[in-house]
Structures are given as C-alpha cells and as structure tokens.
Amino acid sequence: MIIVGVDGSVTARAAVEWAANDAFRMRVPLRIVHAVDRTPYQVGRYPNPSLPDVLLREGRRILREAEALVHERQPTVEVTTQEVEGAPATVLREQAKDATEIVVGSRGLGGFAGALLGSVSTHVAGHARCPVVVVRPEHRPVHGEVVVGVDDSPECEPALAYAFEQAKLRGATLRAVHAWQLPVHAFAPEATYDMDEVRTAQHQVVRDRLNAAREEYPQVTVVEDVHAAHPVDALVEASGQADLLVVGSHGRGAMGSMVLGSVSRGVLHHARCPVAVVRS
Structure with a gap:
C-alpha cells in the first residue's frame, strides 16, 4: 500500500498525483491520510471549544478533494481516506508500518515561506523505515x-x-x-x-x-x-x-x-x- 499525506497545500496536491500514478504502476492500493493537529489551538486561557469541529470538517474536505483527484488521474486505483489526530510528522511516521511507500509534499501549509523543504517532509524522510518520496509542486516534462x-x-x-x-x-x-x-x-x-x-x-x-x-x-x-x-x-x-x-x-x-x-x-x-x- 502507498500512503500519501495531505494538508490542502499545492505541494500535497502534487504528492497525491505522484502517489496515484505510482499506485497505478505498482498495482497497489492508495491510502490518503490527513493529520488533525489540535496542539497549536489548545494554547491560551480561552480555547475555542468549536475549533476541533472546524478542524475535522476542514480535514474531511481536504480528503474528499484528494480522493477526487485520484479518481480523475487514475480511476482504476483503489483508494481510501483516513483522518488521524496528531502531529503530521508523527502520524505519517506511524503509518509507515503499513506502507510500501510514503509520499509527501516538499513543504506544507505550515512551512516557512520560501523554504525548499518543510519540517514534516524532513522528519518523515529521516525516520520512516519504508521508502519516502518527497515531491515538489512544479509540473515537469517526462524525461524517461x-x-x-x-x-x-x-x-x-x-x-x-x-x-x-x-x-x-x-x-x-x-x-x-x-x-x-x-x-x-x-x-x-x-x-x-x-x-x-x-x-x-x-x-x-x-x-x-x-x-x-x-x-x-x-x-x-x-x-x-x-x-x-x-x-x-x-x-x-x-x-x-x-x-x-x-x-x-x-x-x-x-x-x-x-x-x-x-x-x-x-x-x-x-x-x-x-x-x-x-x-x-
């Protein structure tokens, strides 16, 4: 099984496209994973009680869009989605136990502007025990x-x-x-x-x-x-x-x-x- 992490960013969309094509080539199922990280929103004297529901709804929207992209690019690939609570890097590292390959974007929504590589992709590539593919957002011609x-x-x-x-x-x-x-x-x-x-x-x-x-x-x-x-x-x-x-x-x-x-x-x-x- 190939696992791809998504967060709604442009690089995550590129990762989904790459993962869908690789799942098609390998003839293996694809799992799209979105990590819901509440930690940044639980700091402060007056936490917003409705925020977790907002995060979950946004996560489901991100997963639906990613799944639709897979069906558009590779209709025959078997695809499932999963929303998991936790820090994205930790969630994806744990997912590696079930994976043939993990695919991530080079940097997500939480990355520093202008950074070439985000902390999540760096962490997953450095710790996951299966192959980790890091994808940039630029569309490039096929070189063979x-x-x-x-x-x-x-x-x-x-x-x-x-x-x-x-x-x-x-x-x-x-x-x-x-x-x-x-x-x-x-x-x-x-x-x-x-x-x-x-x-x-x-x-x-x-x-x-x-x-x-x-x-x-x-x-x-x-x-x-x-x-x-x-x-x-x-x-x-x-x-x-x-x-x-x-x-x-x-x-x-x-x-x-x-x-x-x-x-x-x-x-x-x-x-x-x-x-x-x-x-x-």
Whole structure:
C-alpha cells in the first residue's frame, strides 16, 4: 500500500498525483491520510471549544478533494481516506508500518515561506523505515530517466533495488551516478595519486554494485555515470533531466535513532525532481 499525506497545500496536491500514478504502476492500493493537529489551538486561557469541529470538517474536505483527484488521474486505483489526530510528522511516521511507500509534499501549509523543504517532509524522510518520496509542486516534462546514487556502502543496495524497480515500471533508463573525491590527508599534503588508477577503481565500484541487479532486471537500460565531484553536486545536476532521484540514507542519530545523512539531506533540499529516500 502507498500512503500519501495531505494538508490542502499545492505541494500535497502534487504528492497525491505522484502517489496515484505510482499506485497505478505498482498495482497497489492508495491510502490518503490527513493529520488533525489540535496542539497549536489548545494554547491560551480561552480555547475555542468549536475549533476541533472546524478542524475535522476542514480535514474531511481536504480528503474528499484528494480522493477526487485520484479518481480523475487514475480511476482504476483503489483508494481510501483516513483522518488521524496528531502531529503530521508523527502520524505519517506511524503509518509507515503499513506502507510500501510514503509520499509527501516538499513543504506544507505550515512551512516557512520560501523554504525548499518543510519540517514534516524532513522528519518523515529521516525516520520512516519504508521508502519516502518527497515531491515538489512544479509540473515537469517526462524525461524517461530514473537516477540513483551508487557507492560502496551497504545502504546503497536497497536504494538500487528500489531504483531498478521504478525504472522497470516506468520503462525508463536508469542512470547510476557515483561521485568521488580525492581524500584529504592532513598530515601528508604532498601525497600524489595515480588518477587513472583511482578512476578505474571508482568505475569498478559502480559495476560491482550494478551487476547483480542487472541480472534481475535485464529489461532496464543502465547508464554508468562516474564523476570526480561532491555526491550532492553530481546528483543534483543529474536530477535536472530525471523523473525520480533515488538515494540511500546513511544517517544515524543519537542513541541509534534514524536521521538523514548529509547527502540525502542535501539532495532533498536542492534536487529538481521528486526524491526517494530508501533505507536498509
């Protein structure tokens, strides 16, 4: 099941459209979730007793409009709606237990004007244990390409599997981007490198990661794209001609809690297409 969070914003509408199309491709049901957060309205000496009812009515209106949008875009997708009381980030994180994928807009109605990424999308992408797709509101042409970040870490493997599956479902080319930088040795600034040897080793990293997946997805055309650059820069550049950018998350927070790694965080803030963050 795909779950999409809505709050009536333009980015939420874009998320619903994206989720409806992905549910159609995957042939799975879609659940539209709206979180009713009363907390900001329960502060003060004279709370408004009718406000909770207003919030619930508004939530039902938002859900009806989102459901109608799904029926308009993908009439054959099975869709349900759910209104849940609680903070949006917490509600969506809890929903991840039932989800194949969670889809959210890049920023909702509560975000700061001009912010590229809202607190809810940041939190969900950093904590949910299923793939999280963050969608921007801009309508873009279809490019027929899925981009995935590849490195030599174990966290790369689930992201690769998700990216190959998305490319197969879309009939798209998969661009595997591996970006590398020369290490900086603080105590040996005079160190020199054989650039051809380094470049060959980096190409091998990409091939080793891709070979197993290529056997499982022979129908997917793969383009290997290796850059001597910062990973965020290389992935953001590739996102300009992509329908989806997929990254694994290397983040680990205090006490082992999940948070976004620096690359996935940077990509979420700057990518020009929807971004999927995939955990191991």
